[in-house]
Amino acid sequence: MLDWNRINELRDEVGDDEFQLILELFLDEVEGVIMRLSPLDALRLETDLHFLKGCAWSLGFAVFGCLCDAGERQAAEGHPEEVDVEALLACYSESKQALMGRFGGTRRTCQQGGRV
Template identity: 50%
Template sequence: MIDWSRVNSLRMEIGDDSFDEVVEIFLEEVESVVSRLRSDPNPAKFEEDLHFLKGSAWNLGFLDFGALCQEGERLAAHGNAAKVNMGAVIDCYAESRVAFVAGLRKRDGRITAA
């Protein structure tokens, strides 16, 4: 679900303080898009939204979430936005977020994002 080697590489590349900031920004921005997709889905924007989520997900090691976003983006790009299983995308994000935050806390106890 989470590519911890990617997470560790990113942390080493940018340092602990910057990593904490990146995580905070990532969670805020992704949560904003996911919240909108949950409450007011607009199939005309699925390709754009899923592209953004995919890039964000893979940058921070959210493998399964990124893969679902990629599949949904592909469907939307080919005129099949109605076939995107947005419920699965949203659920996967929620599960990935829980695993990610728990994993960070377990690893170093420094991240307090909830």
């Protein structure tokens, strides 16, 4: 579900504090977009899924990124109704829970330690 190598690589590159800021920004941006996903507007859906795919792969949300990629292609091919938005939401939620279970949900948690 998650690419822990990518996640740890990013965390090592930027440090704990910056990683937590990136994580918070990622979650805010992704959740803002994911809540408006709708098959009623194929172009918007394609654009949103492309954005989500990039965010997902950048932060190690591997399975979510693959689902976004598949959905983006479906929307681009004129089949937005085939995009399983519920599956996307469920996968994102599971991925987020796994990540937060490991790194915690607040800046204070990372600042107190808890290195993987």
